[in-house]
Amino acid sequence: MMSNEGYAQSFGVDRAEAEGLTVDSIQPSPAAPRADASARASHWSVVKFVSKDGEGKNIPTREGNSKFGWRHFSGPHNIHDPKVIKIVTSERPEKKDGARRVYGGVxxxxxxxxxxxxxxxxxxxxxxxxxxxxxxxxxHKIGTITAYCERVARNKCPDAVNET
Incomplete structure (x- = not known):
């Protein structure tokens, strides 16, 4: 698995654009910092891990609940490996609308x-x-609301996405 920009680095910008992927710039991905170790209680606001995006912004993924966060997307959308979120959010957002950020990967x-x-x-x-x-x-930031795969049944990712 890789980010849209990682795809462009591996297979070329022309091919990425032909696949309809958004590629603003080709840059190496920064390392993600560790999640806050002090938050241990089972509560929607507990940070499971933190990613750093291509703009240098920390994007936490919180425990969440049925409406957002890890509990919201990990089961229904079959994303069980934190690396999936870290890779996809490692680049600049594809779209920004106020505080909402949309990241893409393949x-x-x-x-x-x-x-x-x-x-x-x-x-x-x-x-x-x-x-x-x-x-x-x-x-602090709310962070990851949801994660899913497009163009698949019920937006459920194939098992291979967790084998990064």
């Missing part, structure tokens, strides 16, 4: 055929867009 075979297109939606704010969930520290 799962390919060794020949570069796209097996799945992966989307990660993040909220770069201290509260969710609907205002139902708010972090006490307004300098």
């Amino acid at each position: 799962l390919t075979n060794r020949l570069g055929a796209v097996l799945a297109r992966i989307k990660v939606i993040a909220q770069y704010s201290y509260k969710t867009a609907d205002g139902d969930y708010v972090l006490a520290d307004h300098s």
Whole structure:
């Protein structure tokens, strides 16, 4: 599995664009920092891990619940490996709308055929867009809302996505 920009680096910008992938720039991905070890309670706001995007912004993935976060997408969308989120969010967002950020990546075979297109939606704010969930520290971010595969049944990723 790789980000859209990783695909362009491996198979060329022309081929990435022919596949309809958004590629702004070709840059190596920065290493992601470790999640906050002090948060251990089982609560929607507990940070499972943190990714750093191509703009240098920390994007946490929180425990969440049925509405957002790890619990929201890991089962229903078959994403069980944190590396999936870290890889896809390692580049610049494809789209930004206020605090909402959309990241894209692809799962390919060794020949570069796209097996799945992966989307990660993040909220770069201290509260969710609907205002139902708010972090006490307004300098912290909600982070990953959901992650899923496009163009597959029920947006459920193939098992191979977890074998990165």
